[in-house]
Amino acid sequence: MTSRLFAICFNATRPSDLARFWSDVLGWQLADGPDDDVTVLPPDADGFRIRFLPGQEPKTGRNRAHFDLTSASPEDQQETVARALGLGAKHIDVGQLPQEGHVVLADPDGNEFCVIAAGNEFLAGTGFVGALACDGTQEVGYFWSAALRWPLVWDQDQETAIQSPNGGTKITWGGPPVAPKTGTNRLHFELAVPAGADGEAEIDRLVSLGATRTGEGEGEGEGDGARVLMLDPDGNEFCVQRPR
Numbered sequence: 001m002t003s004r005l006f007a008i009c010f011n012a013t014r015p016s017d018l019a020r021f022w023s024d025v026l027g028w029q030l031a032d033g034p035d036d037d038v039t040v041l042p043p044d045a046d047g048f049r050i051r052f053l054p055g056q057e058p059k060t061g062r063n064r065a066h067f068d069l070t071s072a073s074p075e076d077q078q079e080t081v082a083r084a085l086g087l088g089a090k091h092i093d094v095g096q097l098p099q100e101g102h103v104v105l106a107d108p109d110g111n112e113f114c115v116i117a118a119g120n121e122f123l124a125g126t127g128f129v130g131a132l133a134c135d136g137t138q139e140v141g142y143f144w145s146a147a148l149r150w151p152l153v154w155d156q157d158q159e160t161a162i163q164s165p166n167g168g169t170k171i172t173w174g175g176p177p178v179a180p181k182t183g184t185n186r187l188h189f190e191l192a193v194p195a196g197a198d199g200e201a202e203i204d205r206l207v208s209l210g211a212t213r214t215g216e217g218e219g220e221g222e223g224d225g226a227r228v229l230m231l232d233p234d235g236n237e238f239c240v241q242r243p244r
Contacts, residue, residue, distance in 0.1 A: 002149045003202050003240055005048050006192035011055025018109050019052040021087050046166045057184055059110050065187045067113045070123050070130040080115050129169045136173035140234040143210050181235050189238040199242025203228055
């Protein structure tokens with residue numbers, strides 16, 4: 001069985017504070033847990049969690065991935081922006097043009113995100129978190145489509161997008177030019193291998209698709225239950241939790 005996208009993980013200087021910010025912005029439930037590993041739960045069972053893990057590496061340049069939040073109306077967009085600003089977000093300039101209609105913000109830890117104007121057809125029906133928009137190649141879009149077995153819903157001019165067969169948030173890659181990677185990404189995917197499945201066989205499948213295995217997770221052992229650290233074809237970190 002294919003591993004599933006279990007969580008989008010943020011490395012954060014203050015995990016519990018950042019988790020509260022995103023819980024309040026999205027209206028998602030904050031799960032109980034330690035202050036250095038906090039989870040925000042999706043509103044439905046098919047969605048991914050958002051985990052906030054400790055990370056003190058300074059931010060250098062723009063993140064390779066950011067959330068695009070959708071709006072039902074111009075008033076709804078204004079309300080989302082106002083709520084985020086009230087919780088500690090800031091307006092930032094990444095070269096966006098006024099006619100593009102989206103509002104670019106940074107969360108209290110400096111992570112970029114966008115509040116998209118109402119009427120965006122590409123994100124119609126996706127839910128509040130319309131997309132995780134990534135800086136990446138066409139190759140990495142193909143890799144993640146095969147890795148998650150999510151179909152391509154866009155493949156044009158080296159831009160790609162995938163979406164779960166169950167719908168929900170799209171994951172997009174903007175194609176060239178791709179900015180050089182500097183340091184460890186602040187956001188990464190966490191995959192979970194289903195209980196009863198062969199975790200090592202799934203790791204081998206991901207490697208055959210173009211991933212690179214870099215080692216076991218810190219503090220985890222070899223074998224069942226180990227957290228395996230990997231890189232996708234663009235060098236982005238992700239991890240796979242094998243079943244115990």
